[in-house]
Amino acid sequence: MQKIALITDSGCDLDTEILNKYNMFFLPLRIIYKDNDYLDRxxxxxxxxxxxxxxxxxxxxxxxxxxxxxxxNQIEAQGYTHAISISISSGLSGTANSLRIIAENHPNLKTYIFDSKTLSMPQGAITLVAAEMIESGSTFEEIIEVLPKLREKTDGYFTLKTLDYLKKGGRIGKVSGTIGEMLNIKPIISINDDGIYFTHSKARGRKQAIGKLREILDEHLSISKCKVWILQGDALDEAKAFLEVVKDLPNITHISISTIGPALGVHAGPGLLGLAIQRE
Known part of the structure; x- marks a missing residue:
């Protein structure tokens, strides 16, 4: 009889209520200041x-x-036989690799570490499906087979007020825009198959960037039904306004606002607005 533990990290941006509902095991990233450091969230x-x-x-x-x-150790002590981890992109963090190395010291626990190649609610959306599958009685083998397919159906897009924080944090990836910033060009950033940021499209100014997010959402909804999360980092008023505009669009099966966590906020800076979209 399999007893499956689900592990995720704070890159997923799932709130505490959801984590507790599905009894997920949570690995917090760390926020490090000169004089102190904190566990993310x-x-x-x-x-x-x-x-x-x-x-x-x-x-x-x-x-x-x-x-x-x-x-x-806690997972083993609670009698779990299997563990599935859905981790923040290895292109942005060493979390998956660290967990993989430490899990080798636990041979009695059959562990599968899935590099989500994404972060924030796209990672969270994949994790949620895995949690629901565990709750419904799916086997370890069934779940790990589905995860790559879920990743193919899950995308994230966001725009920032400035690229300065991505640059300072060394997370700029394939996003280009130094000259564009002087011209008020705002990239719509997504994550490629390697789990690295890249420029999906561009817009002139904040208003047009938000309009571009709407166009991207419309494109997805024209293809299939979707679950949608509006991502915000210190941009709650804009997120609420965007929600009011799109909440009644056809083919949306779920929509809510998700706040990005501190570890992601360090690299995005204030003013992130984005979308996580999972096609059904």
């Missing part, structure tokens, strides 16, 4: 992070190795 909130950015831009790091070890 557990010890620092998105609001606290944004308030601190003017004084100091912290660094981020993968979950603490001992925390991962303790989590795997």
């Amino acid at each position: 557990l010890e620092i909130s998105p609001e606290e992070l944004y308030l601190s950015l003017e004084k100091e831009i912290p660094k981020t790091s993968l979950p603490d190795g001992q925390f991962i070890e303790n989590t795997l």
Whole structure:
């Protein structure tokens, strides 16, 4: 009889209520200041992070190795036979690799580590489906077979007020825009198959960038029914306004606003607005 544990990290942006509902095991990334460091979402909130950015831009790091070890020990102690981890993109963090190495010390626990090659609610959306499959009685083998297919159906897009934070954090990937920023060109950023940021499209100014997000959503909805999450990082009013405009569009089976966590907020800076879309 299989007893399957589901592990994810704070890159997924699932809120505590959802994590608890499905009994997920949670690995927090770390927010590191000169004088202190915090566990992502557990010890620092998105609001606290944004308030601190003017004084100091912290660094981020993968979950603490001992925390991962303790989590795997806890999973084994609770009688789990299998564990599935859905991790933030390896192109942006070493979390998946660290977990893979530590899991080798737990041979009695059959572990599958899925590199989501994405982050935020696209990662969260994949994790949610896995949680629902576990709850409905799907086997370990059935779930790990579905995960790559889910990734193909799940996309994320966002625009930023400035690219400065991505540059400072070394997460700029294949996004280009230094000259464009001087011309007020705003890239719509997505994540490629390697799990790295790239410029999906461009718009002139914030208003047109938000309009481009609407066009992207319309394109997805013209193909199939979709679950939709509006992503926001210190841009709640814009997210609410966008929700009002699109919430009644046909083919949307779920829509809500999702706040990005502190670890992602460090690299995005204030003013992120985006979409996570999962085609059904």
